Every structure is written in C-alpha cells, then in structure tokens.
Amino acid sequence: MEELTWNNPAIADGIAAIRTGSPFVYGLTNYVAANLSANVLLAVGAGPAIGAAADFPTVFPAGAGAVWINTAALISNPAEPLADAARTAHEAGSPWVLDPVAVGAGATEYDAFVKSLLDHRPTVIRGNASELIALSGGAATGKGVETTASAEDAIGAVEELARRTGAVVAVSGPTDYLTDGTRTVAVPGGDVRLTQVTGAGCSLGALIAGALAVVPDALTATAVAHAAFATAAERAGARTVGTGSFAVALLDELSLLGR
Template sequence: MATWKDADVREDWAKIGARGPFVYGLTNYIAANLSANVLLAAGAGPAIGAASDWTTTFPAGASAVWINTAALMSSDEESLRAVARTAHQAGTPWVLDPVAVGAGAAGYDDFVRSLLEFRPAAIRGNASELIALAGGAATGKGVETTVDSAEAVAAVSGFAARIGTVVAVSGPVDYLTDGTRTVEVPGGDVRLTRVTGAGCALGALTAAAIFATGDAFRGAVVAHAAYAEAAERAGARTRGTGSFAVALVDELSLLAEAGTAASTAARSATSNEAKDEAGNEAA
C-alpha cells in the first residue's frame, strides 16, 4: 500500500516541482483545462493540442507525454499515432489513457489497441476500460466502468507483464501493477467520478511524475497517492462538485508548495551539516 503519509511518496512528489517537467499531451477538449491546471499545480509545464508540427516535434523535446484517446473528438488518428510514434522513437516516456475502450465502438477500440505498438510507459483508466484493453469482456458503459477496480487486477497484471508497461486501475482503491509488483493506493473522494476530466487529468499528472522520479512504476504510484490525498482534502472542505473541482487543484498546489519547502529545508540541512563537518576538520 502507498499513501501520502509515506515519506518517500512526499519526497518523490517534490521532485516534480524541483524539476519542472514540460509535459505535452493530446486530450479531449472537455478535459484539457483541468489537465493543464493539474499539471501547473504540481509544478509542471503543460502544452496540449495538435497544432501544426507539434505532434512531431513536441514529443521529442518534452519531458513526458500523455495521450487521452478521446482526443479523437478534435484530432485525427494520425495525429495521435504521430505523437506516440515520436515519443517512442525519442525515448520520451508516455502515458496512454484509453477512454471508453470496450464500450462497443469496435473501430475505435482497434485504433486504441494499435497505439500499444509504441510502448507506453504506463496505461491508466477505469476497470472496464483496462479489462477490455487487456482482451477481456467489454463491459464499459460509455466512459463509465461497470466493474470494481479490484476485479481488474488479475486481468491487467498479466497484460502489464506481457507488454512491459505499468497499468493503473482507478477506483475507490487504485491498483497499480507492472505484472510483478502490485500496489494499492486508497483514498480520494467519490466526487472524482462526478467532475469531468478528473481521471483524464490524472493521466497527465502520471506522465509528469514518471519523468520526475525516473521510474514508470514509482511515478505512477506517487501521482496516484498525491491525487488521492488532494481529493480527500478537497472533499473535506467542500460540498458540491463545482467547488470540489476548484479545491482539487488548490490542494494539489498546496501539496506542491509543501513538497518544495520540505525539499529546500532538506538541502539546507545537508549544506549545514557539510559546513559543520568542514569546520570540525579544519579545527
């Protein structure tokens, strides 16, 4: 199990703000605003969209990339493939969010599966989406899951091992696996399921954390643990879904500020210790 209470989670979270990754993504226009604000709150710099030449230049120069396949609402298939292809060829870690896979649109499902050719570092989604992507029964109802996250673990664990990626299943408890290790991340707030783009934004945050930590599994765990904590804090001080969405971004930014302060304090303490040792040696 991993939570915000773990010191190593908080230390790794602070690396996002310290390193300020440039995260490029394609997502649907409904989720773009929240995704950008979540990245900014964490200390990353976002760019979103398939503007001229962006799809073949930004993935190569970015720190990390994410693709939410509902970006097809406003971008064509080749744009998404170009981003995935360029990121893969450049060695840029990228995150796949296979929105609504398994909901009955066969041609769409085939296209999403074709992106696996470009080896995403991580894949995140709800249980129905990920079971379907792994080759199981398609049970999604539009973009909503009909299966609990715990029920997806067995199916997605083998899938993760087979294609060499990290799979993160969102739900009341998040489950993250690379086929060898599986970690539970509890917490959050039910209103994450009632705010448009909340899950999509988590994919963007996962990409930033993967770059910051230098490890796909660790980055995915850190992103989910911080997101769950921010959602819990936001839920504790709000009543409705609109205020919750704003508070979620607020709380992520406050976690980032706390992480930066802790990181600065740690560096200062280390510097002071070094000075003391040097002084003792001189004496």
C-alpha cells in the same frame, strides 16, 4: 498487498521533484478535459502543452520530459496526430502515458485504433476497470466512458496486460491498483466527487506524465501521481460540499501539497 499513501516519503519526494524540475509535459486529450489537465500539472509545478497544432505531435514528444495521450482526443482530432505523438515519444525515449478512454464500449473502429497504440510501447497505461479489462482482451463491459466493473475485478487483467506490454498499468477505483506485472500496490483514498467532475480521471493521466518526467522508476512515478491525487481529493472533500467547489479545491490542494 502493499499500500502506498502520501505518508510514504517517496510520494512526497516525487511531488517535490516535479516542483523543482518544472518538466515540460506534452499531451493530447479531449477538449472536455484539457483545461483541468493543464491546471493539475500547473498546480504541481509542471509546464504543460496540449494540442495537435501543425507539427506539435512530431516535435514536442521528443523534447518533452513525458507525454500523455488520452484517446478521447479523437473527438476533435484525426487518428494520425495521436499515432504520431506515440511513435515520436517511443522513438525518442520519452516516457508516455496511454489513457484508453471508452475502449471496450462497443465502438469497433475506435477500439482497434486504441489497441494499435500499444505498438508504440506506452510506459504507463491508466484507466477504469472496464477499459483495462477490454484492452487486455477480456469481455467488453463499458458503458460509454463509465465502468461496469470494479477495480478489484480488474486486478488479474491489469497484471496480465502489464506483463504483455511491459507497461505499468493502473486501474482507478475507490482504491487504485498499480502493477508492473510482478509487483502490485494499492493506493487508497480520494473522494467520490472525482467521479462527478468532468476530466478528473483524464487529468490523473496528465499528472502521471508529470511524475514520469522526474521519477526514474515508472511504478513509483505512477504511485506518486495516484497518492498525491487521492490525498488532494480527500483534503478538498473535507472542506467543500458541492462538485463545483470540490473541483476548485482539488487544484488548490494539489498546489499546496508538500508546502
């Protein structure tokens, strides 16, 4: 299986394209992750807007370079704005990312809504192994927002999900696996503290959207985001001790990538 890392020229070129293009990226996410997600995008030069105020969900996706929808936004929003944003993005041709947080953890009504968003054809779906196994129709094994399966366990499921939906599907773990259903690549690296900082995975979804706004190929864009995030995390981890300083250093290292 091919590995993609920061040393691949396409990865650095993708981050450079975000900095040059300064794309507008619109997102709906949960209040826990919103701050980090916005700062991750700002660190690489994108311009984020987050939230479902008034008619944002029916206006902003049409003019955005890309959109991301983290379904845990339902914590503080009704279902309609998420459905509106997904539908608007799809109809406008704006690429969009679905992050199906906690799907498969036993909340039946929530799971049904998350699966309904697939009707609006996300460009990329990203999540942990339990979430993506459940979304593909496999046995639900998640515990809240945490996975009980490994990324390697999910490779077959994410490949099937990609073929069925037409989306690029990305599963996170110590090594991330990204697939369009035909080609599957591995992105190694990162730092264990990414699992100990609230909103880190959610902000990766935002970064994927930032890359989608300027990189035409969805699999390449997804790899750009994952490899950049992994490299920034490794560099942050090498110079910090605790989780708080790591979170700040992660943003610093993202802001320094390619400079």
